[in-house]
Amino acid sequence: MTDAAIEIPRYQLTAADGTPLKLAMARATRRARLRAFALVLPLLVFVVVTFAVPIGQMLYRSVHNDQFSAHMPNLVAFFAADETKGVPGEEGFAALAKDLDLSREERSIGEVGTRINYEIAGTRSLFTSAGRKASKLEPPYKEAILALDKQWGDPELWNVMRRASSPHTLSFYLAALDLQYDKSGAIVSAPEDRRIYVPLFIRTLWLSGLIAGLCLLLGFPVAHLLATLPLRYSNLLMIFVLLPFWTSLLVRTTSWMVLLQSQGVVNDILVSLGIVGESGRIQMMYNEAGTIIAMTHILLPFMILPLYSVMKTIPPRYYRAALSLGATPWTAFWKVYFPQTVPGIGAGVLLVFILAIGYYITPALVGGASGQLISNLIAFHMQKSLNWSLAAALATLLLAGVILLYWLYDRLVGIDNMKLG
Amino acid sequence: MNEMTPMSPVRGERQGRASSVRFQNVQKSYDGEILVVKDLNLDIASGEFLTMLGPSGSGKTTALMMLAGFEPATHGEIFVNDSPINNVPPHKRGVGMVFQNYALFPHMSVAENLAFPLKVRKLGRGDIEARVARALAMVKMESFGGRRPVQLSGGQQQRIAVARALVFEPTLVLMDEPLGALDKQLREQMQYEIKHIHENLGVTVVYVTHDQTEALTMSDRIAVFNDGRIQQLSTPDRLYEKPENSFVAQFIGENNRLSGAITEVADAICTVSVDGGPTVKATKVVPGGRGTRTTLSIRPERIELAPAKGALPVVIPGRVEELIYLGDHVRVRMSVAGTDAFVVKVPNRVGRTLEPGHETTVGWDPEDCRALDEIAA
Structure with missing residues (x-):
């Protein structure tokens, strides 16, 4: 190398025509990258429109509810100006009278009542009946409205209305966690007889965990068999594993109903064998047991497939090597084979658990009262009570729980180690 | 050592x-x-x-x-x-067993792999450590105990596999x-x-x-x-x-084959009439007397190219077909006795004087040419 060559400053690598190398590379591959992007664009749009946007809306709905605030402008303005809590003076009642009349005209009084009814049961009719008479109200409004119903003098009602005057609220999350505001506005737990969501969350987690555990227990030997049998047998076995997979979920669930009900196949066999008496037919359905049995069966393939895909990659020579080194068959399995299946176990358990935690149809059909999961209650609020904000809050908590579990799994096992099918 | x-x-x-x-x-x-x-x-x-x-x-x-x-x-x-x-x-x-692809346990470190057969034999901890260290020293990989098998090269994995198969003596x-x-x-x-x-x-x-x-x-x-x-x-x-049959002769080392039939037997030496070619002498290995079909086997390096007259008992004509230069020696493919796949290995100083098409002779000692069982063609 000559001295001159050494002295050339090399700040940047350049292509032959002097453009920086990175820029030249980007230009050279731009067309290919654009084409690749165009190929995934339809899916991207689809995912955004059908997944990201609805989920975002759901998250937003859980903290945003303008059923009250949108239709009661005068009260909203009054609450903004007056900070005192409890029952207001004449001014507040005047605003209420105006808004009642306004929302009656708009035919939105029912919606307003429903919003307050979420927090104080039985108040919907308070609003609708007051709305009907709102046009006839004369000042002084406070006395006139109190004359309609004494409940208008309840300070808690006014506190609830004050909170509802802001479209952004945490009260649905509080409700979803069995919490509520007390009279002074502090957050306390709901009365014991009205706590339903937290126990249901706990039951959902417990049942999902149990189902994942049962699936692992039942699926592990099957996956091992699948991975080690000669091809012609394992193909047949694989079809048996996948056959229920291809059958409608509803068909499988109803066939469990045929089997498990008290006049069903299983009970009939037990009775005819004399194992249980006619009066002692076992209740295996419309309770937790039904949910556990049917869901374990339905989710089993989701455990077997990731386990199988991992076991398939473990060559038998490891097990043989362990034997040749003096390990008993059990030690060879436990110390050498089993640890290598952990990525599959992690993937399978996580998959089954996440699917189970949000499962709806099966518990709805065979769960009875004690076998319901949180998703059944979300559906109830979506379809029956129409309290979508509460449904959204419950669903968001569920989503957060799943993401938390996923994060935990990543920390403990590492998502890179997960192998799905 | x-x-x-x-x-x-x-x-x-x-x-x-x-x-x-x-x-x-x-x-x-x-x-x-x-x-x-x-x-x-x-x-x-x-x-x-x-x-x-x-x-x-x-x-x-x-x-x-x-x-x-x-x-x-x-x-x-x-x-x-x-x-x-x-x-x-x-x-x-x-x-002790060493497997084809080493079969080192991927979820254990090198030292844990080596300790495995000792642990299942319930040896004391100090004893295990001493033996693992000694096994690592045996394969000259003292500093690799903490690595995972995937972090080792193929040769290193191989050494560890050997050490593991030997560590429990x-x-x-x-x-x-x-x-x-x-x-x-x-x-x-x-x-x-x-x-x-x-x-x-x-x-x-x-x-x-x-x-x-x-x-x-x-x-x-x-x-x-x-x-x-x-x-x-x-x-x-x-x-x-001294391969005893044609399979061994063919499987081990390179081997020129000539098919023929035995025409005469004299103690250990027999005379073989090569199909479509000359009659040569060879060491008789195949059982059977006159008329027995046989495959002659002779190593390429035991053949002499253009031997001096009378130096070897067997000398037959051949033609050089192709020269393959292999550095220290030259492989000469020749047409001899009806086959054109007859290979002779010559030192490269001799090989340089040859040219394809060259008509010459090849010769060998009957000791080096073995009449083995016939290979069904």
Whole structure:
């Protein structure tokens, strides 16, 4: 190398025509990258429109509810100006009278009542009946409205209305966690007889965990068999594993109903064998047991497939090597084979658990009262009570729980180690 | 290696502790229709390095697997130190084994891999550490104990696999094509290392390979397998110099073949009329008298090109067809006695004087030309 060559400053690598190398590379591959992007664009749009946007809306709905605030402008303005809590003076009642009349005209009084009814049961009719008479109200409004119903003098009602005057609220999350505001506005737990969501969350987690555990227990030997049998047998076995997979979920669930009900196949066999008496037919359905049995069966393939895909990659020579080194068959399995299946176990358990935690149809059909999961209650609020904000809050908590579990799994096992099918 | 190498303490403990192995009328079938191993009889002396050599499907690996206990023998008995082991499960045989792709446990560190056979034998912790350190020293990988197998190169994994198979001091070690996955240079180096470890430890080694060079380099004796039978069991030099049948001659080393029929027998030497060619003299190996079909086998390096008159008993004409330059020597492909695949190896100083189309003669000593059984063409 000559001295001159050494002295050339090399700040940047350049292509032959002097453009920086990175820029030249980007230009050279731009067309290919654009084409690749165009190929995934339809899916991207689809995912955004059908997944990201609805989920975002759901998250937003859980903290945003303008059923009250949108239709009661005068009260909203009054609450903004007056900070005192409890029952207001004449001014507040005047605003209420105006808004009642306004929302009656708009035919939105029912919606307003429903919003307050979420927090104080039985108040919907308070609003609708007051709305009907709102046009006839004369000042002084406070006395006139109190004359309609004494409940208008309840300070808690006014506190609830004050909170509802802001479209952004945490009260649905509080409700979803069995919490509520007390009279002074502090957050306390709901009365014991009205706590339903937290126990249901706990039951959902417990049942999902149990189902994942049962699936692992039942699926592990099957996956091992699948991975080690000669091809012609394992193909047949694989079809048996996948056959229920291809059958409608509803068909499988109803066939469990045929089997498990008290006049069903299983009970009939037990009775005819004399194992249980006619009066002692076992209740295996419309309770937790039904949910556990049917869901374990339905989710089993989701455990077997990731386990199988991992076991398939473990060559038998490891097990043989362990034997040749003096390990008993059990030690060879436990110390050498089993640890290598952990990525599959992690993937399978996580998959089954996440699917189970949000499962709806099966518990709805065979769960009875004690076998319901949180998703059944979300559906109830979506379809029956129409309290979508509460449904959204419950669903968001569920989503957060799943993401938390996923994060935990990543920390403990590492998502890179997960192998799905 | 001298006595100062880290191996010496191990050697002291193990001197004279090696197992003998005997296969007696062993047969093996996987499907009840085809015998993979047909009537195997084999004695392996204690401390011997015996190689089972053969093409794939010849039954050599199956024989090894039966010895390791992973496959039951369909018929016959295998003895280790004169006690039958057919009903001993593999983990009680105390046989060290090195697998084809090393089979190091991927979820354990190198040291844990080495400690595994000691842990299952419930040795004390200090003892285990000392033995693991010694095993690592034996394969010169003292600083690799904390690594995972995936962080090692193929050669390093191989060393660890060998160390693991030896760390619990078995008296019999089986190796199933252990060098198959390594590149050529590393393979040669590992051959010497394994050979030296065997010499130092004095254990019995049964080694399976399809690579004849490997077998020739390392073994005390080689059993050449084909079609479920041992074709020849002999020392490397005898196998190469004096193959007893055409398969062995062809499988080990390079080999020129000429087909013909025996016309005359005089003690160990016979006269063979080569099909469509001359009559030559050869060492008679194939049984049978006049008229027996035979395949003549002669090594390319035992043929002399244009020998001086009267120097060799067999001299026949040939034509140079092609020269292949291989550095230290030149391979000359010739047309001789009706075949154009007759190869002669000549030193490159001689090879340079040759040209394709050159008419010349080739000659050999009947000692080096063996009349073997005929190969069905």
